[in-house]
Amino acid sequence: MILLNCFLFLFLKGIVAETEHKGVHLWRTQGDINDTVLNKFYERASSGEDIWIRNNETIDFLLYNEEQQKMASFLREHGLNYTVLIDDVRGKLDEALVKTFPTKRNAVSGDSFTWTAYPSLHEINDYLNKMALAYPTHCKISTIGKTAHSKPIYMLKITNGDANNKAILVDSGTHGREWTSVISTLYFIDSIVRKFYQQPKYITTKDWYIIPVLNPDGYDYSLTTDRLWRKNRRKLSGMCYGIDINRNFDYNWGKEGSTQKPCSNNYCGPVPFSEEESKALKGVADKRFTGYLSVHSAGTKVLYPLGANHDDHRRHLYMTKEIALAMRKIGGLQFLNRDIEKMGKIKYGMAMDWMYFVKEILHSYILETRGQYGFDYIPPEQILPAAKEVDAGLRRFAEALK
Numbered sequence: 001m002i003l004l005n006c007f008l009f010l011f012l013k014g015i016v017a018e019t020e021h022k023g024v025h026l027w028r029t030q031g032d033i034n035d036t037v038l039n040k041f042y043e044r045a046s047s048g049e050d051i052w053i054r055n056n057e058t059i060d061f062l063l064y065n066e067e068q069q070k071m072a073s074f075l076r077e078h079g080l081n082y083t084v085l086i087d088d089v090r091g092k093l094d095e096a097l098v099k100t101f102p103t104k105r106n107a108v109s110g111d112s113f114t115w116t117a118y119p120s121l122h123e124i125n126d127y128l129n130k131m132a133l134a135y136p137t138h139c140k141i142s143t144i145g146k147t148a149h150s151k152p153i154y155m156l157k158i159t160n161g162d163a164n165n166k167a168i169l170v171d172s173g174t175h176g177r178e179w180t181s182v183i184s185t186l187y188f189i190d191s192i193v194r195k196f197y198q199q200p201k202y203i204t205t206k207d208w209y210i211i212p213v214l215n216p217d218g219y220d221y222s223l224t225t226d227r228l229w230r231k232n233r234r235k236l237s238g239m240c241y242g243i244d245i246n247r248n249f250d251y252n253w254g255k256e257g258s259t260q261k262p263c264s265n266n267y268c269g270p271v272p273f274s275e276e277e278s279k280a281l282k283g284v285a286d287k288r289f290t291g292y293l294s295v296h297s298a299g300t301k302v303l304y305p306l307g308a309n310h311d312d313h314r315r316h317l318y319m320t321k322e323i324a325l326a327m328r329k330i331g332g333l334q335f336l337n338r339d340i341e342k343m344g345k346i347k348y349g350m351a352m353d354w355m356y357f358v359k360e361i362l363h364s365y366i367l368e369t370r371g372q373y374g375f376d377y378i379p380p381e382q383i384l385p386a387a388k389e390v391d392a393g394l395r396r397f398a399e400a401l402k
């Protein structure tokens with residue numbers, strides 16, 4: 001046991017060593033954050049800054065060591081206060097990793113997961129293939145694309161084969177570090193595939209198309225090398241890697257300044273659909289779908305597009321409220337339903353907007369799992385409750401979809 005712990009310690013030190021030159025802090029700034037100030041904030045936001053939460057009075061954002069001084073004077077100049085929420089984000093996350101990794105070896109149990117640890121990409125792919133083999137009557141697997149590092153992007157289709165079924169598209173793991181989004185979708189797959197014909201009718205009379213890891217390169221890299229990694233892993237010119245898949249869709253693409261910087265965590269790519277992951281999703285999306293649910297972590301929210309016509313807006317409000325209420329019932333957490341802008345997210349080039357405005361998939365939403373600080377930072381014992389919340393949200397959506 002001691003030997004094993006030593007091994008884990010050295011292994012983790014190896015992971016930390018690769019990234020420790022980049023000290024990262026989580027800052028909160030508060031005050032009158034009007035549009036002018038906000039634009040200036042984005043303009044000066046350099047490669048490292050990564051916004052976790054934003055509203056009219058508050059921005060929580062990551063800041064690298066070397067940028068602290070400049071940022072502090074910028075905020076003072078504009079009359080904004082700031083506090084340091086987490087002084088050493090990587091340290092905090094590594095602490096969580098040390099707690100998680102010993103149980104990581106127990107991420108798989110028999111032919112399923114333990115739901116107390118995060119599985120590796122290999123374990124997930126193995127599981128998806130085994131599910132398709134074990135339940136061929138209603139579960140099929142296909143490869144919808146290959147990443148820059150030649151990893152397959154898998155999709156499961158779960159259906160009773162009835163041609164009258166409504167179709168629902170679900171994805172997760174768009175952002176590498178959002179591990180909880182991935183395990184929640186896997187939990188939903190597990191909960192419906194094993195006893196499919198005993199499920200309620202609103203489940204069995206849908207065609208489910210589920211992509212648990214849309215960004216396999218990013219997930220793998222976050223799990224093995226840099227916990228904070230968000231984008232894919234395509235090598236760009238210079239020192240930068242990766243495109244934010246959820247800024248690479250062709251609706252209001254590239255309209256926000258900081259997304260055009262290649263080193264930015266929100267880099268939108270050189271053109272829309274430049275990436276294998278967004279191309280793969282585009283290849284699947286068509287008129288057969290009534291619903292598109294993109295699972296992200298974390299924010300304890302259900303989000304809908306901004307700018308829908310009056311009738312659709314009413315439907316969006318109703319549906320997202322139903323989903324949020326179903327998620328609340330599991331653990332009592334206050335899941336909110338909001339449009340994307342009210343929650344302070346930059347909305348440009350997002351999959352959800354493209355699905356709704358371009359592909360005309362009426363019910364296109366984002367489900368954000370529970371989490372802390374607007375980030376996927378939850379201890380192992382909360383994995384299962386988080387997954388159950390997403391499961392409840394997806395089930396309520398299917399039930400309410402007339």
Ligand SMILES: [Zn+2]
Nearest residue numbers: 175178296297
């Ligand atoms: Zn995300």
